[in-house]
Amino acid sequence: MEGELSIEVEDGGMNNLIKNWRGRREIMNKALAASAGGQDPEKAYERARKLARVIDGGDKVDEFLSLINDLNDPLLRYTDWSTVLNSRFEGNESLLHMAAATENDDILRLLVDYVGDHLITAQDDRGNTPLHWVARYGGSTGAAEMLIHRARGLPNVEDKNLLLRMKNKWGNTALHIAVHEGHANLVRYLLSEDLEPVYWKNASEKSPLYLALETYDSAVHEALFSHSLEPSRIEGLPPIHGAIIRSRHDLFDLMLKKNMELFAMTDSNGGNVFHLAAHLNHAWVFEFLRPETEYLTREPDMNGDLPIHIASKMGYVEHIEKLREVSLLPNGQGKNILHIAAKYGRVSVVRYILSHPILGKNPILGKMLNAADDDGNTALHLAAMHSQPAALIDLLRTDGILPSIFNNECLLAVDIARRRHQAEGYNIRHQLAYLALACSLAGKGPLGNQELLLLRAKARDEELSVVRSRKSMPSRDIVKDYINSRMVVATLVATVSFAAGFAVPGGFNGSDTASKDERGMATMLDNRMFQAFAICNTIAMFCSMTVVVNLIWAQTVDVDVLVAAFERTTLPLQIALPAMSTAFLTGVTLTAGKLPWLANTIFYLGLVFLLIISFAKLLGGPIFFEIFGHPLRRLTFWLILAYIYLGRVETYIYDDDDAKDNRREKKTFASPPVDVAGESRTDDSAKAKCEDALHPPSR
CATH class of the missing domain: 1.25.40.20 (Ankyrin repeat-containing domain)
Known part of the structure; x- marks a missing residue:
């Protein structure tokens, strides 16, 4: 093969370059012309691997051609170079x-x-x-x-x-990859050849414009965003939203300057840059709230929410402060920012709106207090509907809030809270929301407002049925059952209190050990806790006896007197039960006073349950245990565990002390100590008792 032509560029001139390439092409042409067909594929693959190693090594084209034009290779003439050059590897x-x-x-x-x-x-x-x-x-x-x-x-x-x-398997075109790798010149060239791929998304929903956020090469950014782009054609994730997520202030400003339409792009839910900034709490985005961008704060997303509604939903007061000057409009459902804050329980926003100094001056803000949405719900209705007691309390404490407004279903906020509580059973948030609203309507009639009679035709019949049910008296048998149940309780309290009055803690002074003035007196008479026991036991005794006497007398007359007697005996019995509990607590604490840990445990444990009984009496048993039942169960569980643990520790300590005392006692009985005179030292009183037993006095 003729390879005599020089393949070196001598002076770097264009003529030598052209001459060089002509020589190289001639070598390639001769090699392909001399190729032998039907070469063994393994031999062709081996030749291709040699050429691949030259390419991977970064060698010049001369080394590549030397393998093709190697005159010392005897098998070169039998090589099928067309097969070699078209080979595929692993x-x-x-x-x-x-x-x-x-x-x-x-x-x-x-x-x-x-x-x-x-x-x-x-x-x-x-x-x-x-x-x-x-x-x-x-x-x-x-x-x-x-x-x-x-x-x-x-x-x-x-x-x-x-x-x-x-596209490759990841949906990337060459432009996607060039942008990602930061090859600015190649990006510029590819865009000049075909602008279409700049709009296409890859498998990760990212267009080349979005991938530009992942590089910090300003030349790449300039190459991409300098073109006159059509934002409506951009597929996948909006680049401007990606700049917010990545906090790319530079690209955010660049897109605003280069293309306002690109800056105004929306996501799949119709949210623009201010929607996203309000959701992510990116305050720096609101620095770009300028006259040319203010219109975006009045653009709703697909849910009908403006950016200020998103800020209210998330509870970001500082964003509301910036947005309220340009957009205080309601959303697509007619809800203002107070509605949304009450619905989601954003107490900070509720307090900001209610306490803002311009609330009374700004007519729009002033109307928010009792404004109704498209369903007729005020902020109170929405807070009750979603059980937000904290927001309800702030709303109810505000002057101008009207809890007697009806929604489109002729329901008050308290009606909604009651229904939610009854439908979903025990939930402390539902209960607190209902209690807050019920207290706000106290004294305003069974239906909360007489306007309901005009709004709902059935309301009159409902009110009449309520009045009739209140005026109608229950049967005598039903009332007697209630009377008998209460009498059993009162009799039991009286019996226990009477017995405790003659079996006081510590007992009484006997005639053989006390002076004449102290005989028959209680041994713990000077103890303050005993005095509390005596007072509480006396109160429980006479209150319960008052209940018993009233109920016995009431059963001899008609049903009206029975009902009146039942109502009159409620207060004495409510006093008797805590008084009896207190007497029991002080008495048991006195009897266990020798063991401090046990006495303290009984006292504080009883004090907790005494408070529970008192609160249950004040709030009403069902309501109290519905609200505090779960915490009480947890408290009882931990108190029992603490008692068991302390009991085990003390048992171990006292068992050990008892063992020592037993050993000491055995030693004493075996060899009693002897005094100087050689007599054993025994108790004189014990001797006296022994002598009395052996020689009883004659009568």
């Missing part, structure tokens, strides 16, 4: 892919002219074409130009921009 990439990944375009220039047409747009196992390899590794504008020019000249290809628009 990842289904070709020599053209490898040459596209290098920074030296000389080898690629040779291969582009001599490989088969199918390899120009061939994809490897990951779907990457040679142009994708250029964008990822080399970034050479010249390499991209050669590939695109050859691709546009392919026969039977209708789309001349096919190579530019081909």
